[in-house]
Amino acid sequence: MTRMTMIEAIRSAHDNAMERDERVVVYGEDVGYFGGVFRCTAGLQEKYGPTRCFDSPINESGIVGTAIGMAAYGLRPCVEIQFSDYVYPAYDQIVSEAARLRHRCAGDFTCPLVIRMPVGGGIFGGQTHSQSPEALFTQVCGLKTVMPSNPVDAKGLLIASIEDPDPVIFLEPKRLYNGPFDGHHENAVVPWRDHELGEVPEDHFVTELGVAKITRPGAELTVIAYGTMVYVAEAAVRETGIDAEVIDLRSLLPLDLETIARSVRKTGRCVVVHEATRTSGFGAEVATLVQEECFYSLEAPIGRVTGWDTPYPHAQEWDYFPSPERLGRKLLEVMEA
Amino acid sequence: MSETEPLSFQVPEPEIRPGGSPDFSGVEIPKAGATRRPPIDADPEEIRDLAFTIIRVLSRDGDAVGDWAGQLGEDELLTGMRHMMRLRAFDARMLMAQRQGKTSFYMQHLGEEAISCAFQCALRQGDMNFPTYRQAGLLIAQDYPMHTMMCQIYSNEADPNHGRQLPIMYSSKAHGFFSISGNLATQYPQAVGWAMASAISGDTKIAAAWVGDGSTAESDFHAGMVFASTYKAPVVLNIVNNQWAISTFQGIARGGSGTFAARGHGFGIPALRVDGNDYLAVYAVARWAAERARANLGPTLIEYVTYRAGGHSTSDDPSAYRPKEEGDAWPLGDPILRLKGHLIKLGSWSEERHKQTEAEIADEVLSVQKEAEAIGTLSTGSSPSARDMFEDVFAEMPPHLIRQRQEAGY
Numbered sequence: 189m190t191r192m193t194m195i196e197a198i199r200s201a202h203d204n205a206m207e208r209d210e211r212v213v214v215y216g217e218d219v220g221y222f223g224g225v226f227r228c229t230a231g232l233q234e235k236y237g238p239t240r241c242f243d244s245p246i247n248e249s250g251i252v253g254t255a256i257g258m259a260a261y262g263l264r265p266c267v268e269i270q271f272s273d274y275v276y277p278a279y280d281q282i283v284s285e286a287a288r289l290r291h292r293c294a295g296d297f298t299c300p301l302v303i304r305m306p307v308g309g310g311i312f313g314g315q316t317h318s319q320s321p322e323a324l325f326t327q328v329c330g331l332k333t334v335m336p337s338n339p340v341d342a343k344g345l346l347i348a349s350i351e352d353p354d355p356v357i358f359l360e361p362k363r364l365y366n367g368p369f370d371g372h373h374e375n376a377v378v379p380w381r382d383h384e385l386g387e388v389p390e391d392h393f394v395t396e397l398g399v400a401k402i403t404r405p406g407a408e409l410t411v412i413a414y415g416t417m418v419y420v421a422e423a424a425v426r427e428t429g430i431d432a433e434v435i436d437l438r439s440l441l442p443l444d445l446e447t448i449a450r451s452v453r454k455t456g457r458c459v460v461v462h463e464a465t466r467t468s469g470f471g472a473e474v475a476t477l478v479q480e481e482c483f484y485s486l487e488a489p490i491g492r493v494t495g496w497d498t499p500y501p502h503a504q505e506w507d508y509f510p511s512p513e514r515l516g517r518k519l520l521e522v523m524e525a
Numbered sequence: 526m527s528e529t530e531p532l533s534f535q536v537p538e539p540e541i542r543p544g545g546s547p548d549f550s551g552v553e554i555p556k557a558g559a560t561r562r563p564p565i566d567a568d569p570e571e572i573r574d575l576a577f578t579i580i581r582v583l584s585r586d587g588d589a590v591g592d593w594a595g596q597l598g599e600d601e602l603l604t605g606m607r608h609m610m611r612l613r614a615f616d617a618r619m620l621m622a623q624r625q626g627k628t629s630f631y632m633q634h635l636g637e638e639a640i641s642c643a644f645q646c647a648l649r650q651g652d653m654n655f656p657t658y659r660q661a662g663l664l665i666a667q668d669y670p671m672h673t674m675m676c677q678i679y680s681n682e683a684d685p686n687h688g689r690q691l692p693i694m695y696s697s698k699a700h701g702f703f704s705i706s707g708n709l710a711t712q713y714p715q716a717v718g719w720a721m722a723s724a725i726s727g728d729t730k731i732a733a734a735w736v737g738d739g740s741t742a743e744s745d746f747h748a749g750m751v752f753a754s755t756y757k758a759p760v761v762l763n764i765v766n767n768q769w770a771i772s773t774f775q776g777i778a779r780g781g782s783g784t785f786a787a788r789g790h791g792f793g794i795p796a797l798r799v800d801g802n803d804y805l806a807v808y809a810v811a812r813w814a815a816e817r818a819r820a821n822l823g824p825t826l827i828e829y830v831t832y833r834a835g836g837h838s839t840s841d842d843p844s845a846y847r848p849k850e851e852g853d854a855w856p857l858g859d860p861i862l863r864l865k866g867h868l869i870k871l872g873s874w875s876e877e878r879h880k881q882t883e884a885e886i887a888d889e890v891l892s893v894q895k896e897a898e899a900i901g902t903l904s905t906g907s908s909p910s911a912r913d914m915f916e917d918v919f920a921e922m923p924p925h926l927i928r929q930r931q932e933a934g935y
Binding site: 213239240244245247249250252253254255256257258260261262263265277280281284285288289290291292293294295296297298329330332353354398441442443445446 | 653655685686687689690694696697698703704706708711713714715716717718719720721722723724725726732744745747748749751752755916917918919920923924925
């Protein structure tokens with residue numbers, strides 16, 4: 189066991205995967221010599237050579253399109269999109285090609301591919317470095333969508349994604365790269381080296397996709413979160429004093445509906461929180477599923493706390509970001525309903 | 526001080542529309558044999574002119590002439606003739622089957638048979654094509670079973686795609702034929718990626734990308750070009766310029782560029798422009814490019830100058846946007862008739878033999894069609910089960926799909 193930041197854990201996952209399987213190749217903008225703008229691939233080119241880790245032209249459609257061809261050949265590409273906000277030029281390749289390849293030719297060709305990208309705000313990134321586009325991927329059949337919230341999960345889930353036989357969208361909450369963040373931006377961040385989830389095995393291990401984790405057990409209310417919002421949820425629960433259960437989904441698709449339903453049936457109340465915009469967001473899907481599965485256990489309407497349906501603002505970042513206060517108010521409202 | 530003149534907006538238009546007389550006098554057609562064949566390791570800078578000419582082998586008199594001639598023996602030419610004739614006969618039957626309601630849709634190759642049929646002969650087993658919807662000759666030239674193609678077109682129980690894809694969206698990894706998606710130009714960067722993977726793996730296989738004139742305007746065409754150029758990928762980048770993108774003439778995609786082949790120059794990719802209705806020229810150029818790729822010299826861009834003699838698809842009526850006689854006026858002729866003329870001149874073919882072969886092939890296609898229809902068409906017989914559509918979304922079916930399949934009653 190070593191203490192790792194989320195960045196180091198992601199790097200370690202690449203390292204293990206590349207060491208075990210020479211079919212794993214890694215590329216993207218600034219990914220090679222420099223090791224990525226967030227340093228997630230640092231040292232890989234030096235260790236594995238420029239044919240297995242290299243810089244790409246600034247062309248997301250080209251990055252994903254070539255990766256699909258590589259996957260069809262039999263390699264296991266793991267590519268980086270520098271910010272999720274830049275992924276849209278590749279959307280056609282992801283939606284029409286990677287996601288459907290196995291189905292459209294009945295498995296004649298397949299697409300084992302990982303597309304990694306940093307998501308979320310809290311770094312004053314403005315509208316082009318802050319978005320959370322997970323719902324654009326969970327809506328697409330044939331894709332798996334994963335979002336870890338800590339170093340140990342990031343490593344295990346990334347290795348599982350690289351070894352998965354189908355395309356996986358791997359979303360990395362950039363505000364968590366160096367330490368957990370609970371939304372209190374005025375406070376200093378606790379570095380991962382001082383946090384138990386920064387304990388990461390150096391060797392290869394896999395965290396199964398589609399299994400949620402209860403990060404805080406509770407009896408009165410279920411808060412469903414993922415990514416940065418896991419820490420916002422824990423802060424809101426702490427600050428309101430509600431005995432709430434917090435679920436970190438970790439994988440949005442496949443979704444661990446069993447864990448969600450078991451929890452809501454027990455607590456009778458549910459709030460979903462995400463940083464992405466609200467309308468047609470992933471929270472809408474979760475709320476619907478909870479309603480379908482747990483209607484007769486519910487004692488209050490399901491609450492939703494999300495980013496507003498506006499572009500992610502720069503100066504007003506903390507008015508947009510779902511804060512522990514905003515989430516706390518919703519928790520109290522659902523408790524009182 | 527003078528006033529600035531108002532700007533004017535310019536929209537290119539084809540020279541002739543329905544009602545007019547077709548006129549291809551503006552298309553410059555060099556004499557067969559007039560274009561040199563450079564060595565495969567030629568400096569791209571020194572062969573820029575080859576993107577602005579048309580490489581041709583077959584002369585008006587049916588002779589094979591010039592540097593690019595002499596690459597195919599008589600038997601190979603006879604085989605090529607048979608491939609093109611089979612493809613044309615297959616198209617005719619399937620077009621009719623669509624009109625009879627046996628399937629939803631069809632796309633034919635009329636006038637473009639030489640391109641995919643000859644190209645495939647320049648590849649080796651294991652190489653991978655990333656085709657568009659108009660390269661079935663790549664399969665026909667490998668004797669891929671017509672029966673399987675028909676079952677795909679009919680979406681019947683024997684369709685290898687399990688009825689999930691539009692007709693003619695074939696897939697056969699074993700035949701180096703990547704699954705056709707129906708989206709435009711997405712396969713260009715994929716072909717480049719496949720070629721990069723082959724090079725990364727130290728393999729000897731090469732890839733071929735295919736796109737039409739209209740879709741060269743897609744961003745993915747340029748994405749494929751820049752990656753191919755940067756990594757010197759072992760890939761042949763093909764553009765089939767058949768003059769028409771549905772109703773849009775090639776000038777809309779070409780813009781101010783002299784030719785589509787010239788698009789390669791900005792990427793430092795050697796570019797050749799070839800007579801797409803000349804089986805011998807297509808083969809010679811394809812082989813040159815394939816040899817370059819295999820010799821680690823990188824990508825080549827090829828523009829095949831041809832003419833889409835039929836509609837874009839069974840949903841298209843070309844008489845609405847171009848003169849009906851335009852196909853007959855096309856100066857590069859019919860690829861089958863041109864090869865026929867050459868073979869007759871060589872003394873290895875005759876009018877009688879041509880007619881006889883045509884009849885034999887028509888019989889063969891008809892009997893295969895009956896066998897395929899005995900299994901089913903889109904409207905009759907056995908079709909893939911509805912339960913099957915839930916398969917292959919993922920390697921392993923996730924819980925939500927299992928629930929949906931149950932909900933659907935399967």
